[in-house]
Structures are given as C-alpha cells and as structure tokens.
Amino acid sequence: MGDVIVAEDLEKRFGDFVAVNRVTFSVREGEVFGFLGPNGAGKTTTMRMIQCVSPKTSGRLEVFGMDVNTHPADIKCLIGVVPQETNLDPDFSVHENLMVYSRYFDIPPRTALETIGSLLDFVQLSERRDTSIEKLSGGMKRRLILARALINNPRLLILDEPTVGLDPQARHLIWDRLRALRSRGNTIVLTTHYMEEAAQLCDRIVIMDQGRILELGRPQDLVQKHAGVDIVEADNKPEVLACLGRMGAKYDVAGERVQVFTEKAREVTAALLQECSPIEVVARPAGLEDVFLKLTGRRLKE
C-alpha cells in the first residue's frame, strides 16, 4: 500500500510562534490515522496544511504524491474535509447545501442528485432533506458536514474534532459511519482529544504537544510501552507512599492519587490492601489517556 500523506520536517510558523515544529510522519492508504494532543498542540494547523488552505513554512508535504504548494486544486479534488467549526451554508436547506457544494467539485447535477440521496441515507438525514440549517440539532449538523465531505467520493477524509460537543448517541453514530467508510477502503485522518475516540477508531496515532510529535504508533503498543498493562491507583498518603517504597514499586503521583504502572495488578493490589489498609485501591487496565497524560503532562494547556 502506498503512502497517502508524506510529511518530512514539516514546519509552520506564525511570526515568531512555531505552531508545528519540524514533524515527520506518513499516512498509509486505507488506515485511520489519528492526531492526539492538547489544545494548541498544532493538530489543526497540520490538518490545514494537508488540506492546502494554510501554506507550510518549510519542509516537505505531499498528498497523493503531489506537493501541496504546486497542486492544491488537484489535491483538494481527492479529499473530503470535516472542519472543526460548523460552516454549513445557513442560506440553504440540507439538500441545497449538498447540491451547491457538489457544484464546487464540478459534479454533474444528475450524478449529484443520486449521490446526495445515498449520502443522506448514509448519515440518516433523508427525512430532513428540506429542513433549513438552523433547525438542525448539533449532531445532525455534524452528520450533514460528514455527508458534505463525502460528496466528491474522496480517497482521503480529513476530520478535525469530528464529534466535539456531541452527546454519546450522536458520537457513536459518527463513529459507526467512520468505521463503515474505513471498511470501504477510505483513508481517514482525524484529530481528537477524546482518547476513547482515538482508541476506538485509529489504526495508528501520533501524540502531539507544543508543535512536536511525541510518539507515533498503534494505540495498544503505545499503552504497552508507556503505561504497562494495568494501573493500580491508591490515595496519595504518606503511609501509602512509604508502603510502595518498601515494595520497591515504581509509581507516579497524580494529584490526590498515586498510580502504579504494573503487569501484576493483582499482587500489587493485594500487597497495598494488606500492608497499608484501610485505604481505597482501584485496579484497572491502562489506557490511552494514561499515555497521553504521561507524555503531555497534567498541567492545564491554556
């Protein structure tokens, strides 16, 4: 399988501020590739460079083997974009939005009508065909934007925070649709700061912070590498810390809790309960959020 996106030492500066700091990654055909990172990590800026709407400062960036600087229109013909902001056209109804959008891709009206019919089915909006945009719920708007992004049958779909602000039902519906697209062979690149979203959908992820890529890999591999198999959490009390010290266990302090990254959750839990009771102990499988917080730190990103 070829690479759909190749970025090498890709950099974006706004004046003195380095938004994306010489990142290197490639996205393979047919995979779901996720960008994780706190606010301001440079995810959206990277997406905008891939979409050919924000020019790179330096480095190499190719989409489908074409340079983003020299072939923006050719690249944009092949991609579909779900932006972070809802920018549906409020002057039009659901159906008109898709119809007008199809014209930007020079899709003949007859083909567009057919495509729009099946896309509205796909995102479950067929009954809202003639509804005006302002009467749609947040979830419906996001689904319509997804349909709009698919109007040109794109080989690459780029989604910037596709489910931000949605309730669980709406979010699961979007996830389900994205899985369906993946199984059809579409390449999907998405940004998110929902760990569950990344773990559920992505074949590979990068974790970004302050414009740099901190890690790149399969979600389960990153969890294994940085957080181990399981995590045992207990109250952050001097007695507990002393106990853990005596056991020779490695731990992290996270606010009111201590976390032990371990492959022997049962033994650690038993030992903690035996030697330092009475305390609250929770054992759980390690997840992507643990990796994320470990790599990007716990302080607020503002």
Added chain:
Amino acid sequence: MSWLQYLHPPMLTRRTLRVWQRNRNVFVKTFRVNFLPPLLEPLLYLLSLGYGLGVFVTQINGVSYPRFIAPALLAISIMNAGFFETTYASYVRMYFQKTFDAIIATPLSIEEVITGEILWGATRSVINASIMLPVLIAFGVVDLPISFVIIPFAFLAGFLFASIGMCFTALTPNIDTLNLPTFLFITPMFLFSGTFFPLSILPMPIQVIATAVLPLTHVVKITRMITLSQVTPAILVSLAWIIIVAAVLFVLAVNLMKRRLIV
C-alpha cells in the same frame, strides 16, 4: 517586497463562476425581498426631489430637474448594489457564516472566491439598473432606446464599486468599522459627484478632486450622457478612467483578501 506584491494578477479557472452561482441561488430564493428596494428607491427620489424640489429648480442646463437626476439615481443604485454586496454581505459570508472557509476546502482557491464575489456584486448592479430603468421610462425621464445601454454599462461600473467594497472588506477590523467607508466615502460621493446639481457650480479645486478620485463622478457623467442622448467624446475619458481603476482595484482587492485569509 513592496506594495507591488499586492498587484499579482489572480489565477482563475471557470470554477470562479460557482461562487457567483451560489450567490445567485440565494438571491433567487429571497427574490421578493431583493426586488423592492431598487423599485421603490427611484420612485421616492423622483417624487421628493424631482417633482418636489423640482418645482423650485425647474431647469439645469436646459434640462428639467427630474430628467437631470434620473441618470444620477441609476448611477447611485449601481454604486450601492456593488459596494454593499461586497462590504456588508461579503463580510457576513466571510466572517459570520464561514462560507469562504467552506468553499476553499473544495478545489476553488481564495482568489476564485473573491473574484466570484466581485462578479456577483457587479451582477447586483445590473439587476438594480434593470429594475429601475422601467420605472424611469414610465415617468418619461430617460431617452429611448439609448438608455438600455445603461444595463451592460452597469456591469462595468458595478465591478468597479464591488472591487472598491472588497478592498475595504479586506482591511476592516470588524463589521462596525465598515460604517467608516460608508459615511466618509459613499455618502460624500452620493452628494458631490454631479448627482443632484452640476459639478461646475463647485469651486474648481473640489471639481478637480471629484473628477480625479470620486468614481461616481465618472459613472454619473456616462449615465447622464446616455439618458439625455448627449454622448460626446468625453465619454471615452470617463470609460477609460473606470476601466483602469476597476482593473487595479480588482487585483488589489484579491491580494488584500489573500493577505487577510491565507494564514
């Protein structure tokens, strides 16, 4: 790098027309609302100024007052249609509706979006002129059939005012500051471009300034020569002025918008 960088000729494809089509579709959807202003405006001005004030003015340079202001009313409507389309209306699409962002995610470039907007502004001028003209014809204040030439001319003049408007939109920090060019540029032009009284009664320096920098002066000159059937070679000077200034400001508008929107 200097101001010359803002004179890069835009790269355009046929897709530019897609933006025009989008705006046309919205216009057609709301046609009944859009139809009224250009129909009512000449009626109100003709009645109040032409036939009200006209009782006292009676004649200017041998022309009755309603016939004197009729071509100015056309020119003003052409100006307003083009200018307000690419200022407030374009600003709303750009900033509040994020329509430009949505379009540049497709194969269209920002240059094509801005050009499409300006072409649409020019089209609005044509529409306004076409709606107004029958009203003026009904009052018998414009000559026929020569006055129909105003309709294609409205596209050129509208293109000029739409380009001017887009330059201000590219520079304005927010929608409220768009009031400044409206009050400091459009309103004085509306009054001092030979619209309601001949330029020749103003002091010479003001006449020179009005002819040199106020676009409406040239547009009124042309529309008046046409509706009064008094076309002289001077029309070529005004036409050349409009074509040159429109071309420069169009390119400038596209580049200023690129500077604003491409980050």
